[in-house]
Structure formats: structure tokens, C-alpha cells
Amino acid sequence: MTDLEAPPARRGVRVLRLFSRLNVGGPSVHVILLTAGLEDRGYETRLVVGQESPHEGNLFDLAASKGVVCVAMPGLGREVRPWRDLRALVGLYRMMRRFRPHIVHTHTAKAGMLGRLAARAAGVPVVVHTFHGHVLRGYFGPLTTTLYRAMERRLGASSDVLVAVSDAVKRDLVALGVAPATKIRVIPLGLDLEPLAGVLPRGSLRAEAGVPEGAPLVGIVGRLAPIKDVGTFLRAAAAARVAAPAARFAVVGDGEERARLEAERGRLGLEDSVFFHGWRRDMAAVYGDLDVVVNCSRNEGTPVALIEALAAARPVVATRIGGTPDLLGDGRRGLLVPPGDPGALAAGILDALRRSEPVLARAREGQAYVLAHHSSRRLVDDVDSLYRELLSRPAAAA
Numbered sequence: 001m002t003d004l005e006a007p008p009a010r011r012g013v014r015v016l017r018l019f020s021r022l023n024v025g026g027p028s029v030h031v032i033l034l035t036a037g038l039e040d041r042g043y044e045t046r047l048v049v050g051q052e053s054p055h056e057g058n059l060f061d062l063a064a065s066k067g068v069v070c071v072a073m074p075g076l077g078r079e080v081r082p083w084r085d086l087r088a089l090v091g092l093y094r095m096m097r098r099f100r101p102h103i104v105h106t107h108t109a110k111a112g113m114l115g116r117l118a119a120r121a122a123g124v125p126v127v128v129h130t131f132h133g134h135v136l137r138g139y140f141g142p143l144t145t146t147l148y149r150a151m152e153r154r155l156g157a158s159s160d161v162l163v164a165v166s167d168a169v170k171r172d173l174v175a176l177g178v179a180p181a182t183k184i185r186v187i188p189l190g191l192d193l194e195p196l197a198g199v200l201p202r203g204s205l206r207a208e209a210g211v212p213e214g215a216p217l218v219g220i221v222g223r224l225a226p227i228k229d230v231g232t233f234l235r236a237a238a239a240a241r242v243a244a245p246a247a248r249f250a251v252v253g254d255g256e257e258r259a260r261l262e263a264e265r266g267r268l269g270l271e272d273s274v275f276f277h278g279w280r281r282d283m284a285a286v287y288g289d290l291d292v293v294v295n296c297s298r299n300e301g302t303p304v305a306l307i308e309a310l311a312a313a314r315p316v317v318a319t320r321i322g323g324t325p326d327l328l329g330d331g332r333r334g335l336l337v338p339p340g341d342p343g344a345l346a347a348g349i350l351d352a353l354r355r356s357e358p359v360l361a362r363a364r365e366g367q368a369y370v371l372a373h374h375s376s377r378r379l380v381d382d383v384d385s386l387y388r389e390l391l392s393r394p395a396a397a398a
Contacts, residue, residue, distance in 0.1 A: 010041055010042035010043055010384070010388075011042045012042075012044065013042070013043050013044065013102050013103070013387070013391065014043075014044045014045075014046075014099060014100065014101040014102050014103070015038060015043050015044070015045045015046070015101060015102070015103045015104075015105060015387070016045075016046050016048065016095070016096060016099055016101040016103070016104045016105070016124075017031065017034075017035055017045060017046065017047045017048065017104075017105050017106075017107070018048050018049075018073075018076065018092070018104065018105070018106045018107065018111040018112075018114075018115040019031050019047065019048070019049045019050070019076070019106075019107045019108060019111055020049070020050050020076050020077060020107070020108040020109070020110045020111045021049060021050045021051060021052040021053070021056070021058075021076070021077055021108075022049045022052065022058050022059050022060060022063065022070060023052040023053070023056035023057060023058055023059070023223075024056060024057035024058065024059055024223075024253075024254075024279050025056075025222070025223060025304065026132075026189060026191070026302075026303070026304025026305070026307070027107060027108065027132040027189075027304075028058075028059045028062075029059065029062065029191055029192075029304065030132070030189050030190060030191065030304075030379070031047065031107055032047075032059060032062055032063045032066055032068055033066065033190060033191065033192060033376040033379065033380075034190070034376075034379055034380060034383060035047045035063075035066075035068045036066040036067060036068050037376060037377075037379070037380030038380060038383065038384065038387075039067070039068075040380075041380065041384055043387075046071060046099060046101075047063070047068055047069070047070050047071065048070075048071045048072075048073050048076065048092070048095070048111075049070050049071070049072065049073065049076065050072075050073055050074060050075065050076030050077035050088075050110070050111065051072070051074045051076075051077040052077070053077070053079075053256070055224075055254045055255050055256060055258065056223065056254070056255060057254060057279040061281075071095075073088055073091060073092065074088070075087055075088025075089075075091065075114070076088055076110060076111050076114065077110070080110075085110075085114065088114055089114050089117060089118055092114055092115060092118035092119075093118040093121055093122050096118055096119060096122035096124060097122050101124055102124075102125055102126060102391060103124070103125070103126040103127075103128065103387055103390070103391070104116070104118075104119040104124045104126070104127050104128070105127075105128040105129070105130070106119075106127075106128070106129045106130070107129070107130045107132060108132065109134075109135055109148070112129045112155065113151065113155060115129075116129060116155050116158055116159060117155075120158050125391075125395070126160050126387075126390045126391060127158065127159050127160050128159065128160060128161050128162075128163060128386070128390070129155070129156075129159050129162055129163065130162075130163040130164075130165070130187075131162065131163065131164050131165065131169050131173060131301065132165050132189075132301045132302075133165070133169060133299065133300060133301030133302075133322060133323075134152075134169065134172065134173065134176075134301070135148060136148055136149050136152060136172070136176050136178070137172070137176070137299065139227065139299070149176055149177070149178070152176075152178045153177055153178055153179075156173075156178045156179035156183070157179070159179075159183075160390055160393075161183060161184075161185055161386065161390060162178070162179050162183055162184045162185070163184070163185050163186075163187050163386075164184055164185070164186050164187075164301075165186075165187065165188055165189050165301045165302045165323065166186065166188060166301060166302045166322070166323030166326050166327070167186055167323070167326050168322050168323040168324075168325065168326050169186075169301050169302075169322065169323055170184045170186050172322075185386060187379065187382045187383060187386070188302065188373060188374055188378075188379075189302050189304060189307065189374055189379070190374060190375055190376040190377070190378055190379020190380065190382075191304065191307060191308070191311075191374055191375070191376060191379075192375075192376050193307070193308070193311040193370060193371055193374060193375060194371075194375075195284055196283070196284055196287060196308055196311040196312040197311050197312070197313075197367065197371060200284050200285070200287060200288030200312060201282075201284060201285045201288050202285075202288045202289055203285075203288075203289065204282065204285045204289070205217070205219075205250060205252075205277065205280075205285060205286055205288075205289035205290070206289050208275070208277060209248065209250065209275035209277070211248045211250075211275075211289075214246075215246050215247065215248050216244060216246060216247040216248070216291050216292070216353050217247075217248050217249070217250060217289055217290055217291050217292075218237070218240070218247060218248070218249050218250070218290070218291065218292045218293075218294060218349055218353070219249070219250040219251070219252055219286070219289075219290040219292070219293055219294065220233045220249075220250070220251055220252070220253075220293070220294045220295065220296070220305075221252045221253055221283075221286065221293065221305035221308075221309075222252075222253045222295070222297075222303070222305050223253055223254070223255040224251070224253055224254055224255030224256065224257040224258045224261060225255045225256060225257055226257060227297060227298055227299050228255075228257075228296070228297050228298075229296050229297060229298050229319075229339065229340065230251065230257065230261050230296070231261065231264055232296045232339075232340055232341070232342050232345060233249075233251070233294055233296050233345070234249075234261065234264050234265055234268055234270065234274065235268065235342035236294075236296070236342040236343075236345035236346040236349060237249040237268075237270060237273065237274055237346075237349075238268045238269070238270060238342075239342055239343060239346035240346040240349045240350055241270075241273060243350055244350060244353060247273070247349075247353065248273050248274075248275070249270070249273060249274040249275070250274075250275055250277055250286075250289075250290065251274065251275070251276045251277065252277045252278075252279075252280055252286055253277075253278070253279060254278050254279050258276065261276075262276060283308060284312075287308060287309060287312035287314055288312070290309070290314055291314070291315070291352075291353060291355075292314065292315050292316070292317060292349055292352040292353055293305065293306065293309035293314050293315070293316045293317075294316070294317050294318065294345065294349065295316070295317075295318040295319065295324065296318070296319050296339065296345055297319060297321060297322070297324075297339070298319070298321060298339050298340065299321055299322055300321055300322035300323060300324055301322055301323050302322075302323040302324075302326075302327055303318070303322075303323075303324060303327070306318055306324065306327060306328070306334070307327065307370050307374050310327075310333060310334070310363070310366035310367055310369065310370045311367060311370050311371060311374075312367070313363045313364060313366070313367040314363060315334065315335075315352040315355070315359050315360075315362065315363045316328070316333075316334035316335070316352075316363075316366065317334065317335045317337060317345065317348035317349055317351075317352055318334060318335070318336060318337070319336070319337055319338065319339040319340075319345075320336040320337065320338060320339070321339050324336070327370075328366070329365070329366075329369065332362065332365060333362050333363075333365050333366035333369055334362055334363075334366055335348040335351060335352060335362075
């Protein structure tokens with residue numbers, strides 16, 4: 001049976017998927033591919049999204065290319081605005097009463113809170129929430145963090161299943177008391193990785209920054225937000241340049257921290273060696289030009305840029321936080337360094353640039369691993385199986 005020949009158990013099953021904002025980033029790609037893949041298997045799906053912030057960019061073009069129609073609900077956006085949030089909650093409740101979904105599946109904190117409250121009020125049979133990471137440690141002050149943890153515990157109790165994108169995220173959620181381990185399933189991110197696994201185009205990223213073909217090029221890809229700690233990347237670049245003066249560095253992405261980071265580049269004297277590229281859609285060309293890919297976040301679920309870099313068989317250096325050690329096999333598929341340590345990050349970058357046999361072996365193992373474990377096909381298989389299990393439970397069938 002092909003995916004398009006959906007069995008009766010899938011036909012007519014309505015899924016309402018809620019997502020805070022379709023900004024440029026891995027969770028957005030994951031949600032788009034999942035929505036499209038489930039449609040192909042016979043589910044009737046509706047994707048509701050909030051408004052992204054300035055400088056974040058969006059992936060509505062990718063959604064359109066996959067045949068996914070997005071329904072706008074501005075109140076799902078990231079910012080907490082009580083009056084607008086209340087209107088969004090009422091709007092979601094009314095939407096659920098009209099659409100009558102069998103499943104409401106929420107992603108990210110804001111959509112998770114409003115969506116789960118509305119779903120239970122509307123009598124939706126099955127409610128699922130995915131943690132692509134979490135904001136329960138390291139994002140806010142003590143009082144706000146305590147409040148968010150208490151809210152997630154209440155919401156976790158009202159959910160049928162919680163999904164974590166890595167074992168590390170699951171361990172965190174259990175340790176924080178969000179839900180018992182038996183209620184949390186691990187379903188890793190799924191992405192369209194095959195285009196990155198072949199011969200990649202070279203030259204466009206280097207040409208944009210004036211980087212010679214033979215110069216080592218080290219890159220970081222993602223949002224320019226405080227939690228990503230791109231400042232540590234800049235300080236590591238300054239340290240690495242002492243030993244490798246020909247090395248150049250690329251920052252691919254945008255966000256609220258860009259102006260501050262560009263000023264930091266100037267203070268470090270890196271104007272001629274670090275280039276800010278903004279958002280790029282041609283990721284095959286980006287990874288084709290990079291010799292080493294870095295992630296120095298202070299918190300992550302599973303970093304999509306590292307999955308993509310591994311699919312492209314690029315050596316990676318990353319901080320030992322969140323789901324990153326799981327992704328990198330605790331060092332078997334990439335170098336791990338402590339967070340917030342520019343010296344250790346610079347040493348890791350220099351080691352990766354040597355392209356020794358151990359470095360290349362880690363890159364090869366990383367490519368094989370992500371192609372096997374992080375494909376969009378595997379993602380859709382896993383979620384399809386979960387939905388069918390949940391719908392077969394007596395409470396959902398009633």
C-alpha cells in the first residue's frame with residue numbers, strides 16, 4: 001500500500017495542529033513536513049500559526065511548496081499579551097467546535113498552553129503536545145520560571161501524551177516534574193535531508209563574503225537570539241584566528257541580537273574575517289561552502305542546523321547541552337565542548353579544521369546516523385503510529 005492509499009482508520013480523522021509562529025527554524029520545517037506527510041496518508045489536517053517577530057523570517061513559502069495551507073491566529077505568537085491571548089483562546093475554542101478535530105496536537109509553549117486549554121474545553125478526544133525543547137530552565141528569572149513550570153505540570157496532566165524530540169528533553173521534563181516518564185514519548189525531529197547528502201554546490205556563500213576558495217570557512221546557522229550565545233562564537237573566532245589567520249567565519253541567520261553582535265565583531269577586530277549573511281534559503285549551498293559547522297547554544301532540544309550539517313558530512317563542534325550530546329553520540333559524531341567557553345570552542349574548531357582521519361570518521365558516522373534517524377518519512381511513520389494508538393483507546397473512541 002502506498003502512502004496515498006490511506007487505510008480506513010486514517011480517512012476522515014481530523015487533526016488540528018497549533019504552532020506559535022512559522023519562523024525560520026527547525027521546528028517550523030518539522031511541523032510543515034509532518035502536516036504534509038499526514039495529509040498524504042489520509043488525515044484531514046489544519047495548521048494554525050501565530051505571527052513571527054521582526055527579523056525572524058518565515059517559512060510560508062516552504063509550506064506552500066508542500067501544499068500546506070496555514071490558518072493565521074495572531075494571538076498564538078510568542079509574546080504574552082493577556083487581552084490578545086484571551087481572544088486567541090476563545091477563537092481556538094470556536095474553531096475546534098466548528099472543525100471538531102479528533103486530535104489537537106500543539107507545538108511550542110504559547111500554542112501549547114492556549115491550544116490545550118481550548119481543546120479540553122471543547123471536548124476534543126485526543127490532546128498531544130510536542131516539546132521541541134523547553135523554556136523551563138535558563139530563559140527567565142526565578143519567579144517566571146517557577147510559574148511556567150507549574151503551568152506545564154497542570155497542562156501535562158491534561159494531555160493524553162507529551163512528545164519530546166530527544167531523550168535529553170524527556171529526561172529534563174521528568175526531572176522538572178512536568179509528567180511521569182510513562183506519559184512522554186520520544187519522537188526525534190524529521191527533516192528532508194536527502195538533498196544535503198550528495199554533491200553540494202560551492203562558491204556562493206564565499207563569493208558573497210569575498211572568502212577565497214582555499215581559505216577555511218567556519219559557520220554558525222540559526223536565530224541570533226540570546227539563548228544561541230553567538231557572542232561565544234565570535235570570541236572563539238578571535239582566538240582561533242591567532243593559530244589559523246587564514247580562517248574566515250560565517251554567521252547565517254538573523255534576529256534580535258544582530259546589531260549587538262555586529263558591534264561585538266567590531267570590538268573584537270573581526271570586520272575582515274566574520275560576515276553576517278542573514279537568512280538563506282539555499283542551505284545546500286551554505287553547507288557546501290562551510291568546512292566546519294558550530295553550535296554554541298546554552299539550551300537546545302535538538303539543533304536542526306547540526307542535523308543538516310551532519311547530513312552534509314560536515315565536521316561539527318557543539319556545546320554539551322540539551323539534546324546535542326544525544327545527537328552527536330556523546331562525541332562519536334562530533335566534538336562537544338562546555339557552554340560559554342570561547343577557548344574550548346576555539347580549540348574544537350582548530351581540531352576540526354585539521355580534517356584528520358578521526359574528524360572525517362566522525363563526520364561520516366554522523367551522516368549515516370541522521371539519514372537513518374532524522375528523515376521526514378520516519379517522523380510521519382512515528383506520529384501516524386502514535387495517533388492510531390491514541391485513537392484506539394476507549395476514551396478517544398467514545
